[in-house]
Amino acid sequence: MDWGKLKFFLGEVTRNFSRNTGMQMTAIGTVAITIVLLGLFLFVRAALADVGTRLLEKIEISAYLTPDATPAQISAIGRFLAEDPRVASVQFVSKRQGLAELRERTKGTIDTALLTENPLPDKYRVKVHVTEQVPSVAAEVRRLAGVANVVYGQQVVQRLLQLGAVLRRIGIAVIVVFFAVAGIIIANTIRLTVFARRREIAIMQLVGATNTYIRLPFICEGLLDGLIGAAVAVGLLAIARATLWPRLLEALPWVQLTAAPMDPRILGAEMLTVGAAIGIVASWLSVGRHLRT
Amino acid sequence: MIALRGVSLVYPNGVRALDNINLEIAKGEFVFLVGHSGTGKSSLLRLLYREAKSTTGEIVVDGIRVDRLRRNRIPALRRHLGVVFQDFKLLTDKTVWENVAFAMQVTGAHTRDIMRQVPRVLDLVGLSHKSRMYPTELSGGEQQRTAIARALVNNPKILLCDEPTGNLDPSNTTEITALLQRINLKGTTVVVATHNQAVVDRMRRRVVRLDDGRITTDEERGYYYLGLGQTQVLSG
Numbered sequence: 193m194d195w196g197k198l199k200f201f202l203g204e205v206t207r208n209f210s211r212n213t214g215m216q217m218t219a220i221g222t223v224a225i226t227i228v229l230l231g232l233f234l235f236v237r238a239a240l241a242d243v244g245t246r247l248l249e250k251i252e253i254s255a256y257l258t259p260d261a262t263p264a265q266i267s268a269i270g271r272f273l274a275e276d277p278r279v280a281s282v283q284f285v286s287k288r289q290g291l292a293e294l295r296e297r298t299k300g301t302i303d304t305a306l307l308t309e310n311p312l313p314d315k316y317r318v319k320v321h322v323t324e325q326v327p328s329v330a331a332e333v334r335r336l337a338g339v340a341n342v343v344y345g346q347q348v349v350q351r352l353l354q355l356g357a358v359l360r361r362i363g364i365a366v367i368v369v370f371f372a373v374a375g376i377i378i379a380n381t382i383r384l385t386v387f388a389r390r391r392e393i394a395i396m397q398l399v400g401a402t403n404t405y406i407r408l409p410f411i412c413e414g415l416l417d418g419l420i421g422a423a424v425a426v427g428l429l430a431i432a433r434a435t436l437w438p439r440l441l442e443a444l445p446w447v448q449l450t451a452a453p454m455d456p457r458i459l460g461a462e463m464l465t466v467g468a469a470i471g472i473v474a475s476w477l478s479v480g481r482h483l484r485t
Numbered sequence: 486m487i488a489l490r491g492v493s494l495v496y497p498n499g500v501r502a503l504d505n506i507n508l509e510i511a512k513g514e515f516v517f518l519v520g521h522s523g524t525g526k527s528s529l530l531r532l533l534y535r536e537a538k539s540t541t542g543e544i545v546v547d548g549i550r551v552d553r554l555r556r557n558r559i560p561a562l563r564r565h566l567g568v569v570f571q572d573f574k575l576l577t578d579k580t581v582w583e584n585v586a587f588a589m590q591v592t593g594a595h596t597r598d599i600m601r602q603v604p605r606v607l608d609l610v611g612l613s614h615k616s617r618m619y620p621t622e623l624s625g626g627e628q629q630r631t632a633i634a635r636a637l638v639n640n641p642k643i644l645l646c647d648e649p650t651g652n653l654d655p656s657n658t659t660e661i662t663a664l665l666q667r668i669n670l671k672g673t674t675v676v677v678a679t680h681n682q683a684v685v686d687r688m689r690r691r692v693v694r695l696d697d698g699r700i701t702t703d704e705e706r707g708y709y710y711l712g713l714g715q716t717q718v719l720s721g
Contacts, residue, residue: 195596197590391576395574395576398574399639400561400564400639401591402557402560
């Protein structure tokens with residue numbers, strides 16, 4: 193290892209980096225904002241997915257029976273469901289039981305005493321092991337004799353998935369814009385440094401320094417911008433998680449948030465990588481353009 | 486060492502800077518390129534270190550076909566050459582020592598070699614005692630000697646000088662001329678573009694005269710002015 197070489201190189205990088213402090217801060221700040229947004233996005237996405245998963249878990253199939261279904265048909269449907277390996281549980285709900293449940297659920301809002309007769313049919317309440325199998329089980333049950341109609345929360349599921357998709361698209365668009373802005377700001381910062389050091393660059397080229405060698409300190413400058421910005425962002429997110437998270441749980445008890453199922457260390461490392469990548473790409477492009485004299 | 490055959494250079498704006506240049510310079514030669522400003526002296530030098538690319542013709546420098554050189558091979562060519570300018574092109578925030586070492590550092594030289602080579606060239610140009618000073622603290626002649634040291638530090642076989650005494654007073658000019666001569670005596674091929682008549686006439690070396698982008702004369706032991714040279718030869 194040639195320490196003199198390393199010292200010279202680090203000196204070059206330090207001088208580049210300290211030449212335009214204001215611009216450097218702007219670049220770092222933009223990267224930090226971008227990555228904080230990325231972190232929030234990932235968090236919201238994970239939380240939504242989590243809430244969604246739990247909603248989907250609650251989905252059950254209601255197989256309503258025809259009023260004229262014979263006891264033999266009813267027990268045949270029950271056996272069919274009980275033997276299906278995809279089915280987790282089957283429960284027969286008679287019309288009377290159904291009315292009682294309805295009364296319980298709508299207590300105080302609807303006066304069910306007004307009903308002169310019980311409008312509810314008998315039904316089977318079916319829970320399935322895997323949410324994705326709900327539609328196929330529902331379709332098979334529907335074909336059985338004595339089954340009038342099969343209902344599960346199709347619309348709720350679809351709405352939730354659609355909402356998730358829309359939010360994701362908006363989030364991605366915002367983040368892409370911020371990444372572009374961060375990249376442009378880093379590229380401009382590097383351009384200023386290149387401009388400030390144009391005499392040195394000219395001399396380097398004159399005495400036969402390779403383009404890679406000339407580029408390297410500038411790439412390192414961009415890398416530092418990206419890395420420091422990402423580190424700031426990771427720090428802010430960590431603080432937010434430590435202080436705001438418990439309050440969020442308190443404020444939104446009904447959402448039943450769980451800690452986003454992500455390893456904070458892996459997430460932090462990924463964010464640092466992303467920051468470093470923006471810095472390297474932006475500075476590479478910027479210097480490349482300005483070295484072609 | 487240097488050969489140009491049928492070389493011309495037309496700038497993108499249509500100006501024909503050089504026109505059908507044929508020139509051979511042998512190893513160890515000392516050559517003056519003379520002519521008025523704008524006759525193509527600097528353009529010719531720029532072609533040699535590939536700061537400009539010839540429009541037509543063949544250029545060979547130390548065995549390298551410069552006219553066909555790919556971009557990524559240009560650094561390798563320049564390590565064979567030392568280039569010196571009228572405005573010195575020194576870095577004002579670096580000391581003499583650092584300016585000279587810089588040329589080695591950026592080509593990835595070992596610290597060991599830098600520590601050995603820099604004192605050697607500083608000694609050659611007579612600046613060992615001022616190695617810690619900054620360019621602004623030096624006279625014009627000393628600044629140019631620093632620039633020459635930097636050009637020589639990578640041991641080039643060829644030294645190209647573009648108006649090296651253009652910014653210097655007569656005594657500094659003499660000093661630099663003597664230094665270039667000493668460098669040439671050590672075996673380095675030296676090409677000097679100049680319009681300093683005194684320098685050319687005192688040295689009596691090969692003089693290649695450019696006029697309007699063409700070589701008009703090429704004398705073995707020439708003077709700045711063709712006429713003057715002839716009279717002096719006749720009277721001498």
